[in-house]
Amino acid sequence: MQLLDIERQPDVTAADGVGLPVSGAARRVFVETYGCQMNVSDTELMMGVLKEAGFRRALRVEDADVVLLNTCAIRERAEERVVGRLSQLSSVKRMRPDLVLGVSGCMAKHLAEKLLNQLPYVDLVVGPDSYRRLPELIGEAAGNPALDVRLDRHEDYLDLDPVRQEGTNAWITIMRGCDKFCTFCIVPYVRGRERSVPAGDLLRQVRIAAAEGFREVTLLGQTVNSYHDGETDFADLLKMVAHVEGIRRIRFTSPHPSDFSDKLIDTMAEESKVCRFIHLPVQSGSDRVLKAMERIYSSGRYLDLVDRLRSALPGLCLSTDVIVGFPGEEDSDFESTMALMRHVRYDSAFMFKYSPRKGTVAFREIPDTVPEAEKTRRLQTVIAQQTKISGEINRGYVGHLQEVLVEGDARRGKGQAVGKSDGFKTVVFPKNGVRTNTFVDIRITGATSHTLIGRQEH
Numbered sequence: 001m002q003l004l005d006i007e008r009q010p011d012v013t014a015a016d017g018v019g020l021p022v023s024g025a026a027r028r029v030f031v032e033t034y035g036c037q038m039n040v041s042d043t044e045l046m047m048g049v050l051k052e053a054g055f056r057r058a059l060r061v062e063d064a065d066v067v068l069l070n071t072c073a074i075r076e077r078a079e080e081r082v083v084g085r086l087s088q089l090s091s092v093k094r095m096r097p098d099l100v101l102g103v104s105g106c107m108a109k110h111l112a113e114k115l116l117n118q119l120p121y122v123d124l125v126v127g128p129d130s131y132r133r134l135p136e137l138i139g140e141a142a143g144n145p146a147l148d149v150r151l152d153r154h155e156d157y158l159d160l161d162p163v164r165q166e167g168t169n170a171w172i173t174i175m176r177g178c179d180k181f182c183t184f185c186i187v188p189y190v191r192g193r194e195r196s197v198p199a200g201d202l203l204r205q206v207r208i209a210a211a212e213g214f215r216e217v218t219l220l221g222q223t224v225n226s227y228h229d230g231e232t233d234f235a236d237l238l239k240m241v242a243h244v245e246g247i248r249r250i251r252f253t254s255p256h257p258s259d260f261s262d263k264l265i266d267t268m269a270e271e272s273k274v275c276r277f278i279h280l281p282v283q284s285g286s287d288r289v290l291k292a293m294e295r296i297y298s299s300g301r302y303l304d305l306v307d308r309l310r311s312a313l314p315g316l317c318l319s320t321d322v323i324v325g326f327p328g329e330e331d332s333d334f335e336s337t338m339a340l341m342r343h344v345r346y347d348s349a350f351m352f353k354y355s356p357r358k359g360t361v362a363f364r365e366i367p368d369t370v371p372e373a374e375k376t377r378r379l380q381t382v383i384a385q386q387t388k389i390s391g392e393i394n395r396g397y398v399g400h401l402q403e404v405l406v407e408g409d410a411r412r413g414k415g416q417a418v419g420k421s422d423g424f425k426t427v428v429f430p431k432n433g434v435r436t437n438t439f440v441d442i443r444i445t446g447a448t449s450h451t452l453i454g455r456q457e458h
């Protein structure tokens with residue numbers, strides 16, 4: 001679950017045709033993306049493959065010849081949403097039998113047989129290592145359901161150019177798969193073993209993104225800081241990317257706490273383009289539970305890392321992932337998580353109730369002992385504590401200046417714009433003609449636990 005942890009799984013759902021030319025006589029494709037940033041990046045990759053093969057973009061399901069749901073398998077709820085959406089789309093398919101309806105991504109790998117056997121309106125199931133074959137599989141699906149969910153430990157798609165979604169941030173997938181095998185996580189089984197894209201190819205992608213006008217890049221990987229292409233490690237890569245002209249901000253997600261070297265911390269301190277924000281999944285504050293999760297660090301080592309990061313990177317903002325109700329989690333374990341979160345004082349956190357995922361070690365070997373009602377109570381307790389802490393931290397920004405990359409119109413509040421600070425805070429301010437993808441200085445005048453509010457400083 002390291003969004004691609006794709007430890008972080010905010011419920012991103014993007015529905016679009018990601019930058020392909022619109023309309024025309026060629027077959028038109030519409031993609032909906034579920035799950036983490038890695039899936040958003042994979043959708044851009046799929047669009048690159050489809051564009052090469054002559055497909056064009058549809059802006060609506062109604063205009064599409066092919067509808068793909070690029071899916072996430074991290075949580076059961078994500079899979080349920082996709083199954084519900086497929087059921088909705090089956091009525092479109094009843095009226096237009098020639099419509100190709102496909103499922104790609106992690107859920108395709110996790111539930112391939114179920115999808116084809118139980119949902120007869122699904123024509124195409126394609127796993128994360130088979131996007132190269134999409135045009136061919138779409139062709140085959142016109143007759144019979146087409147399936148390719150093989151894992152390929154050599155597939156890194158390095159020669160393919162993504163069609164990037166419009167926006168202010170370019171996602172660059174620098175490594176795929178995961179070798180950590182946390183006991184609760186399905187990722188290594190649906191995305192395969194870890195492999196890194198050569199640094200030279202990544203730099204080419206970053207330069208293309210800069211030439212396209214992107215000022216911010218986010219380097220993606222399941223355990224992004226374990227990147228190593230044989231010569232270049234993650235710290236080296238950050239340095240190289242920082243030297244690409246035009247790029248002003250570099251983010252990455254998600255690092256694994258056990259792969260945070262001193263060299264990496266020093267590099268972050270030296271390179272001011274690397275944002276002062278880290279999503280650092282902890283999952284639990286109890287050593288007993290961390291061991292059962294096979295997280296390969298203790299709470300003490302994690303806290304030591306937080307100290308080293310904060311002393312090297314003043315003003316660092318931190319977020320995390322937490323699972324409550326892991327099998328065997330006692331009240332005292334939960335209290336340890338609460339205490340660790342009070343100690344670290346994260347800027348924000350993604351907090352979840354444990355739910356067993358078929359195919360994982362925890363599902364097979366560790367009975368789910370914590371009653372659902374108790375999981376819910378613990379989740380509500382931890383959310384309430386974090387909301388209070390986030391609000392306190394954010395109110396500390398009032399009166400201070402933040403450099404904000406403008407993302408566009410705010411969803412709420414007429415005439416308001418929204419953007420992100422270096423520390424990944426969402427900042428809302430009067431639009432007053434500011435342009436998307438520019439940097440503005442915003443004086444913070446108010447704050448909630450999720451948002452900073454301000455006005456432009458001239």
Ligand code: SF4
Nearest residue numbers: 002178180181182185
């Ligand atoms: S196995 Fe562990 S490190 Fe790997 S993606 Fe899952 S949660 Fe992250």
